[in-house]
Amino acid sequence: MQNEPVLRMEGITKIFSGVTALANVSLELERGEVHALVGENGAGKSTLIKIMTGAYTRDGGQMFLEGRAVDFRTPEDAQEAGVVAVYQEVNLLTYRTVAENIYLGREPRRFGLVDWKRMNADAAALLKRLGLEIDPRAPLGSLNIALRQMVAIARGVSFDAKVVVLDEPTSSLTEHEVQILYDVIRRLKAEGTAVVYISHRFDELYTVCDRVTILRDGRFVATRPLAGLEKIDLVCLMLGKQREELRQGTTAFKGVTAAAGETPLLSAEHLKRGRKLNDVTVEVARGEIVGMAGLLGSGRTETARAIFGADSVEAGEVRLEGKTIRRGSVNDAIDSGIAFLTEDRKAEGIIPELSVRENLTLAALPALSTLGVVSRARQAEIVDKFMKRLGIKAANADQKIRELSGGNQQKVLLARWLCKNPKFLILDEPTRGIDIGAKGEIQSLVGELAESGLGVLMISSELEELVEGSSRVVVMRDGQRVGELRGDEISQDNIIRAMAEGATGEATPASTATAHVTDTTPPAATPPAAAPPSEGA
Amino acid sequence: MQNATPVNSAGAGGARPRRSLLTDYGPTYGALAALVLLVLANALFTQNFADVNNFRNILLQVAPTVLVAVGMTLVIATGGIDLSVGSVMAIAAALAATNLERGLLPAVLLGLFAALAVGFINGALISGFRIQPIIVTLALLITGRGVAQVISRGGQIILIDNQNFMSLGKGFVGPVPMSVVVMLVVVAVAIFVMRATSFGRYVVAVGGNEAAARLAGIKVHRTKIMVYALSGLLAGLAGLIEAAKAEASDATKVGLYIELDAIAAVVVGGTPLTGGRVTVVGTLIGALIMQVITTSFNMLGIGFAWSLVLKAAIILVAVYIQRPKVA
Structure with a gap:
C-alpha cells in the first residue's frame, strides 16, 4: 500500500x-x-x-x-x-x-x-x-x-x-x-x-x-x-435523509413574518449574542406554531433562551403583545406569560428529589399561596387536573419525579407551564428521548393548545415533527436565521435545503438575504464541483 | 455533586411507593431508631440516666446547638454551608452583654440584628458575587470572632447581672427551661415553613437543581440570601442563650466549634450535604443523638475523647447511608 x-x-x-x-x-x-x-x-x-x-x-x-x-x-x-x-x-x-x-x-x-x-x-x-x-x-x-x-x-x-x-x-x-x-x-x-x-x-x-x-x-x-460536496448533501448525510429529487418550482415566499397588519403575539427582534446569535428575528402570532429548524449549534436553543431571558443578549428586543420584556429577566418573561420547556430535562427541568406535585406547581406557587403559605387544596386541585389531562403516569402525586419515565417527566414539566396559562410557549426539543406514546400525546396536546390561541415556538431536530406540526418553519444556521418556509413549502426537502444553503448573511442588504432559499440554489442537478465554498474570509 | 440518579425507564412510572417511602425517610428513621436505641440502652445500663432532671439537662444543653443546626439545615438544603455561626453567636453575645445597661430589649435586639446582618452579608457575597459558601463563611468565621473581641473591649469577659436577660438561659416556663421552649418553638416554626410555605419549597428546589429553579422563575438570589440571614439570626439567638446561661460573654469561647456540631446534627439527621432534601425533625434528632452520647459517656465515666470517636463513627455511617445511589 x-x-x-x-x-x-x-x-x-x-x-x-x-x-x-x-x-x-x-x-x-x-x-x-x-x-x-x-x-x-x-x-x-x-x-x-x-x-x-x-x-x-x-x-x-x-x-x-x-x-x-x-x-x-x-x-x-x-x-x-x-x-x-x-x-x-x-x-x-x-x-x-x-x-x-x-x-x-x-x-x-x-x-x-x-x-x-x-x-x-x-x-x-x-x-x-x-x-x-x-x-x-x-x-x-x-x-x-x-x-x-x-x-x-x-x-x-x-x-x-x-x-x-x-x-x-x-x-x-x-x-x-x-x-x-x-x-x-x-x-x-x-x-x-x-x-x-x-x-x-x-x-x-x-x-x-x-x-x-x-x-x-x-x-x-x-x-x-x-470541495465539491454540496452543503445540502452534507446535511442529508448528517441527518440520514435521502436526497430525493428536490421538487422544483415551489412557490416563492417572502422573508416577512406574521399575517400582514396584525401585531404579532410575540416578536423578538435583532437578537445578538456573540457569534452564537447574529441578528435573529422571530415573530409568532396567536394560535400559530412556528417550527425552528437547524443543526446542532445553529443558534436554535440560543434563540429560545434569549427570548426567555435565560441568557443575556448584547442587543435585541423581545415584545409580547407589544409590551417589551426586560432583557435577561426570566421573571419578567414568566410574568408576562412566556413559558419555556427546556431541551435538557435533567439539567434544567426537573428537581429530581422533589415530588411530582411540587415539580408540577413549582412555577405557579406565587398564585397558589397566601402570605407565602401554599394552599394544599388548590395545589392538589391543579395537580389532579393536569395529571389527568396530560395522562401523567405516576404512582401518585407524592412520587419523586426522578422515578418517572422520561415521557412522564416531560409531561410534568409541560404541566408546570400550562397550569400558569401562558400566552406563548417555547418548546425546545419537546419529544427528545421519550417514548412513542408520550410523544404523540405531547404533539397533539400542543396542537390543541395552539387552536385555543396559544402561540408556540417549537424547536426540533426531527424534521417530521416540524413538517407535521408547524404552520411556519424558521431555519437557522451558524447563529443566523437563514430562511423561512410556510404553507406548502414546508417539506423535509426544503428544510434541509434551507439548513444547508440558506443565505448566510441575512444582515447583508445586497445579498439574497431573507429571500427564498430555492432561489439561491439551483436545484438537484448541480454538478458536484460547482458548489465552491463561498463563505469564510 | 452530581445527581446521577438514573431515570426509571419502566414506562408506567414505576409503581413502587412502598420502597420509595422507606428510602425517602430512611435516614430520618435510621436516626430516630438510633436515638431510641441509645436512650433505651442508657436507661437500662447507665445509672440515673432515666431521670427527669437528666432529660431536662440534656435538652438544656442541646438547645443552642439545635437553634444553630436548624439554620444550618436550611443553608445545607440549598447546597451551601455556614461556617460562621459560632462567630455570629459570639458577636450577638458580646453586643448584648455590653449594651445591657441600655435596657434588656435594646440589647437583645441589637445582638439579633447584628447576627441577621452578618448572615445577610454571607448570603449577599455568596449569591451576588458567586463566591463559594465555604470560603465566604470561613472568612466571616475568622473576622467575626475578631469583631466579637473588639466589641468586648479587646477580648475581656463581660459579666452579666441583668436577671431578666439571664432568665433566657436559666429561667423556666413551668417545668421546662426557657431555652428549651425557645428551641421547640423555633423547630416547630421551621417545620411549618419548610412544609407549608412557598419559601420552603424554593429552598429545596434551589438545592435540588439551581438551573431548573431559575428557569421556573424562582428568585434564586433572594432565596439564598434569606437562608443565610436566617442562619445568622438563629445563631444570634443561640449566642444570647449561651451568654445568659454563663452569666457572661466570653468572645473567645462563645460558640467555638459549634458549626461542626451543627453540621454533624444536620447530616446525621438526614439532610444531605448536597442539598435538595431537608428534614428539620431529623436535625433535632441528630443533635439529640450527639448530646445523649456526650452526656452518657460523661455519666459512665468514659473519657470525653471516646465520645468524640463514637460521634465520628456515627457521622460516617450517616453519610454512608445517604450516599447517592447509583444503580
Missing part, C-alpha cells in the same frame, strides 16, 4: 454498559490534511476522539499510526506517539508562564533542575513556528482566551504531534481570533500534521477543512472531500 495515511482507524466499536456508542467506525487521516468530523447529538464524535487519543479503550477494531498497529492505553501513551487532543475548555495553569504550560510535566532539565533558559527558548521557537507572537515568559493568565487556546495547541504540537484534534476550537473565539486559529492550522498543515477539526459551523468547515467524515448514531456514514 503506497502512501499510508498518518492515522487509520478501522472498524472501531465501543460499548458502554450494553449500549453501543460506536459501531464499526472507520477514519483515515492523511498527512497535512485538515479533516472535519461532524454529526448530530449522539453521533459518536467525542467517543471516537477519546478512543483515538487514549482516553477510552476500544472494544473492537484496529488503529494504525503510520502503518504500525497501535493501542493507546492512556492519553499519555497517545501523546508520546504524537496523537493529541486540544479540548474547548482549556486545561492549563493560569498562574504559570506560557513556556511552563507548554512543557508541563516534561520540562527540559539540567543537573536535575529545570533548564529555564532552554525551556523558554524552545517555547519561543515553537510559538514562532506557529506564527504566534506570545512571550513565553508571560503568565498564561495575562493572555486572552484565544491566545490561551493557541498555547494549548502549541502544547499539543510540542509533543511532535502527527495528529492534532481540535474539539470545537472556535466556540469561545471572536471573528478576529478565529483568523489567528486558521493561520495556526494552515501552518500545521504545511508541516504535514494531520488536524481533526470538530465544529458545528459550516462556514468554518468549508474554510479550513479538506475532507469530512460524517458519523450518525454511532455509525460511519461517509468520508468525502469538502
